[in-house]
Amino acid sequence: MQLDDLYRDVILDHNRRPRNFGGLEPADASVEGFNPLCGDRLTVRLKLDGDQISDIRFEGQGCAISTASASLMTEAVKHKTRAEALLLFDRIHELLTDDAAPPAEELGKLAALSGVREYPARVKCASLCWHTLAAALRAAGPQPPSAVTTE
Amino acid sequence: MNNIALAGRPVDFDVQALRREFPVLARTIRGKPLAYLDNGASAQRHRSVIEAVDDYERRHHANIHRGVHTLSQEATALYERARDRVVEFINARSRQEVIFVRGTTEAINLVAQSYARPLLQPGDEILITHLEHHANIVPWQMVCEQTGARLVVAPIDVRGEVHFDAVVALMSPRTRLLAAAHVSNALGTVLPVRRLIAAARERGIATLIDGAQAVSHLPVDVRELDCDFYAFSGHKMYGPTGVGVLYGRERMLERMPPWQGGGEMILTVSFAKTTYNALPNKFEAGTPNISGGIGLGAAVDFLQGMDREAAHRHETALLDHATAVLGKIPGLRIVGTAADKASLVSFTVAGVHPHDLGTILDEDGIAIRTGHHCAMPVMEYFGLAATARASFAFYNTFEEIERLAAGVERAARLFA
Numbered sequence: 001m002q003l004d005d006l007y008r009d010v011i012l013d014h015n016r017r018p019r020n021f022g023g024l025e026p027a028d029a030s031v032e033g034f035n036p037l038c039g040d041r042l043t044v045r046l047k048l049d050g051d052q053i054s055d056i057r058f059e060g061q062g063c064a065i066s067t068a069s070a071s072l073m074t075e076a077v078k079h080k081t082r083a084e085a086l087l088l089f090d091r092i093h094e095l096l097t098d099d100a101a102p103p104a105e106e107l108g109k110l111a112a113l114s115g116v117r118e119y120p121a122r123v124k125c126a127s128l129c130w131h132t133l134a135a136a137l138r139a140a141g142p143q144p145p146s147a148v149t150t151e
Numbered sequence: 152m153n154n155i156a157l158a159g160r161p162v163d164f165d166v167q168a169l170r171r172e173f174p175v176l177a178r179t180i181r182g183k184p185l186a187y188l189d190n191g192a193s194a195q196r197h198r199s200v201i202e203a204v205d206d207y208e209r210r211h212h213a214n215i216h217r218g219v220h221t222l223s224q225e226a227t228a229l230y231e232r233a234r235d236r237v238v239e240f241i242n243a244r245s246r247q248e249v250i251f252v253r254g255t256t257e258a259i260n261l262v263a264q265s266y267a268r269p270l271l272q273p274g275d276e277i278l279i280t281h282l283e284h285h286a287n288i289v290p291w292q293m294v295c296e297q298t299g300a301r302l303v304v305a306p307i308d309v310r311g312e313v314h315f316d317a318v319v320a321l322m323s324p325r326t327r328l329l330a331a332a333h334v335s336n337a338l339g340t341v342l343p344v345r346r347l348i349a350a351a352r353e354r355g356i357a358t359l360i361d362g363a364q365a366v367s368h369l370p371v372d373v374r375e376l377d378c379d380f381y382a383f384s385g386h387k388m389y390g391p392t393g394v395g396v397l398y399g400r401e402r403m404l405e406r407m408p409p410w411q412g413g414g415e416m417i418l419t420v421s422f423a424k425t426t427y428n429a430l431p432n433k434f435e436a437g438t439p440n441i442s443g444g445i446g447l448g449a450a451v452d453f454l455q456g457m458d459r460e461a462a463h464r465h466e467t468a469l470l471d472h473a474t475a476v477l478g479k480i481p482g483l484r485i486v487g488t489a490a491d492k493a494s495l496v497s498f499t500v501a502g503v504h505p506h507d508l509g510t511i512l513d514e515d516g517i518a519i520r521t522g523h524h525c526a527m528p529v530m531e532y533f534g535l536a537a538t539a540r541a542s543f544a545f546y547n548t549f550e551e552i553e554r555l556a557a558g559v560e561r562a563a564r565l566f567a
Contacts, residue, residue, distance in 0.1 A: 002181075003514050007507075007565060015566070038506055039523040039536040061536050063504035064566065119510060 005115035006122075007064065010072070015064035020074035024057040029140035032060075033132030035124055040066055044132045048140050051081045056133075063125050065116060070129035072110050082137050089130045096123050164461045170546050172198045183516030186551040191336055191495050191542030192520050193386045194367055196446075200390055203449035204442045214438055216415060230441050233448025234431070240451045241381065242372040243398055247430035250397040250404070251444050255363040256286040258382035258397035259330070261434060262359055263290035265410040266380075266403065267328055273299030276325045278356070280318065280342070281307040281532060282335040285525040287361045291330060300327070307532060311338040311487035319350045328357045333365035337526035337540070338487025339470075339495040341369070348378045357403070363387055367544065368466060368493045370459060373398050385443060390450030394443030397434070404430050411436040462545035466494035469543045469552060476556045482563060486538050495542035497524075500559060502566045505539040511562040517555055 024030075027045035034041050042060030046053055056078050058070045073092075077085040088110075094101045095114050104111035116126045170176045173195045178185045187195060207229060213222035215230050237249050252258045267277065277291045281304055288302075295302050303326070305318040313331070322329070329351045334341050348358045359380040362371055366383045373381050380403070384395040399407075409416050409427050413436035418426040427433050473496045477483055482501030500508060505521035512519055520540045523530045530536060541555055 003511060006510065012566065037522065039527065039530065040506075041536070063506040065507070066504075122506070122510060125506060 002115075002118055006119060008112045008115060010109050010112040011064060011068040011115075014068035014071040018058075018067050018071040020057045020071065020078070022057055022059055024055060029136040031132050031136040031139055033128045033135070035062075035066075035128050037124060038063070040125070040128065042066065042070055042129055042132060044070070044129060044136045046133075046136050046140065048082075051083075053077055053080055053082070053085060058129060058132075062128070063122075065113075065122050065125040066128055069113055069126040072113070073129050073133060076108070076110055077133065082140075085137060086134060089134055092130055093127065096126055164458070164465045164545070166465065166546060166548055169457075170548075173546055174198060174201065176546060180516035180518070181514055186515075186517040186547075186554055188541040188543060188547065188551065188555060189518045189520050190367070190544040190547075191364060191387070191524075191540060193392065194389045194544055195546070196391070197389045197450065197453045199453050200446045200449045204391060204446040207442050207445045212441070215441055216432075226441055229445045229448075230439070233444045233451075236448040236451040236455075237396055240371075240455065241366075241396075241398055242374050244374065244401065247401050248373075248398055248404065250399065250431045250434045251439055252382075252395050252397050252434075253393055253440070254384040254386070254395035255361060255382045256290075258380075258395055259286055259359065259361065260290045261397055261410045262380050262382075262399075263294045265407040265434070266357070267291075267294045267300075268297055269408065271295075271298035271300040271327060274325055275300040275327045276303045276323060277301070278303045278305060278318070278321055278326050278329045280305045280313045280331050282311065282313060282338060282340060282342075282526065282529050283330070283332055284336050284361065284363070285527070286363075287330055287332060287359075288528070301325075304528075305331075307340075307529070310489050311335065311340045311529075312489045313340065313342050315343045315346050315350070318347055322351065322354050322356060326351075326354070326356045328359060330359040330361070332361045332363075333371070334362075334368065334493045335487070335526070335529070336364045337524040337529045337538070338489065338497050339364075339492040339542075340487060340489040341365075341491040341493055344378070345376055348376055352377060364493060368463065379403050385447040385450060388447075388450055389453060391440075391443040391446035394440045394447050396447075401430065404434070407434075409433050409436070413437045415439075465545050466543055469547055469549070470494040470496070472549050473541060473543070473552045473555070476552060477559065480556060480559055480563065483559065486533055486535065494544075495540060497538040497540045499535060499538055500563055503559075503562050505537040507566070508539050508559065508562050511565065512555065512558045515554060515558045515561075517551070517558055519555070 024045040028048045030045040032043045040062040044058045046056040056074045104114050175195050211225040213226045215227040234246050238246050303321050305321050333344050351358045358378040360378045362381050362383040367388045379400045381398040386392040416428050416433050416436040418428050484499050486497045509521035522537045
């Protein structure tokens with residue numbers, strides 16, 4: 001059944017016990033992401049050590065897909081450089097939207113998000129945190145922070 | 152299905168026969184029979200609506216009004232007949248009082264821009280309620296920005312009820328307009344609109360009722376209500392999308408300037424001076440949604456031809472049944488428990504986000520709506536980002552509600 005493919009054990013686990021959940025003070029960047037479609041909001045906060053993400057946490061309310069995606073994301077990008085994190089964002093975007101996306105084994109646990117592709121209405125749930133991360137990485141640079149939406 | 156669950160149900164209403172008149176209800180979704188419980192967002196089309204639109208498109212299409220050829224005259228007759236049907240449906244005094252628009256949203260914007268905007272002075276007030284749909288909030292905010300008027304919001308209580316006294320207490324000498332829903336789309340609350348309209352009239356306050364959620368459930372008589380404006384959409388009353396109605400009291404509409412300029416709304420045009428057409432055409436610039444209007448007329452025919460009292464009893468029984476079976480599910484909270492409710496249930500389930508619930512139910516062929524229902528202030532009042540909403544029509548069955556409850560329980564187990 002397709003539902004099992006969407007709500008894989010990894011997703012259910014990260015929804016139940018989101019990792020890196022909560023505030024982060026002080027943070028080098030804090031950006032709120034908003035999905036006007038469903039009203040879900042989440043805030044991504046991160047610290048940089050040079051070019052490397054030394055810590056990242058998120059909080060907010062969202063569906064299982066959105067919460068699990070954010071939880072998995074924070075695990076995956078912690079200790080990565082900005083460029084590596086943005087590259088991963090592109091890779092996840094492809095995984096979520098492109099039926100011809102190459103196999104996702106090298107993505108590890110993040111590969112669990114591939115089930116979302118069969119549910120176009122839910123892609124934004126999974127991608128909200130990633131868009132927010134990209135904005136946070138930009139915000140930690142020279143530009144001022146901005147609000148993010150999935151629209 | 153469980154026949155015992157049907158014991159004591161009204162039997163004067165043949166749901167299965169009625170369902171066969173709605174072609175889409177025969178569909179399967181992911182191999183399961185469709186249980187369409189999203190009627191508050193858009194109701195399904197009756198066969199006669201589909202046939203009326205199809206017949207028009209195949210046999211009678213031409214632009215309406217002013218054409219001297221046969222097709223144009225036929226199209227005009229069909230379209231204007233639909234207007235006559237609406238006049239009768241809502242008991243308007245005349246066809247001058249029935250303006251065809253795109254839908255409820257456009258109707259409210261028309262009143263905001265054509266009635267309220269020229270009238271409002273800085274410090275004047277528009278009174279709405281806390282449970283309005285965004286379509287009955289934002290047009291007023293816009294006109295307030297344009298004029299310096301103030302938006303005043305009447306409160307709701309924890310049951311999702313709007314109290315007559317609380318609204319009246321906010322009517323001031325500066326109140327120019329009361330704009331309120333007849334039925335709340337997010338919670339199902341039926342508002343005491345008749346009394347509110349009477350209180351407003353006593354104080355010289357104009358009234359607009361957002362009837363989008365009401366026309367499919369309740370008989371609407373604009374003369375009995377005595378409101379100045381009443382707005383509704385075709386697609387929530389089993390008709391097409393892209394067509395709706397603004398009812399306006401004739402002497403109000405007469406005083407209002409046109410909203411949009413163009414063809415049809417004029418009598419004569421020269422570069423020096425344009426004179427406007429009479430009602431209702433003054434407010435109907437451009438070629439309208441002709442097939443939509445004709446479909447709406449067919450929807451009125453269908454509703455007028457059925458036993459609406461029996462249909463309403465069935466809907467009420469569905470609401471009672473849903474409230475009972477959903478209420479038994481641990482962790483499920485019904486949001487909106489007004490004493491007088493239309494047939495919809497808004498709810499949350501502990502540990503299950505409404506979006507996940509919507510996806511899981513869809514797997515079972517069950518269509519519900521999830522989210523903020525374009526009523527974010529209502530969600531905020533209850534401290535929620537979203538709810539799940541099952542909204543019923545007279546073609547829904549008790550079995551569909553059993554399936555809904557089973558699906559909710561399955562989702563709760565998945566996320567436990």
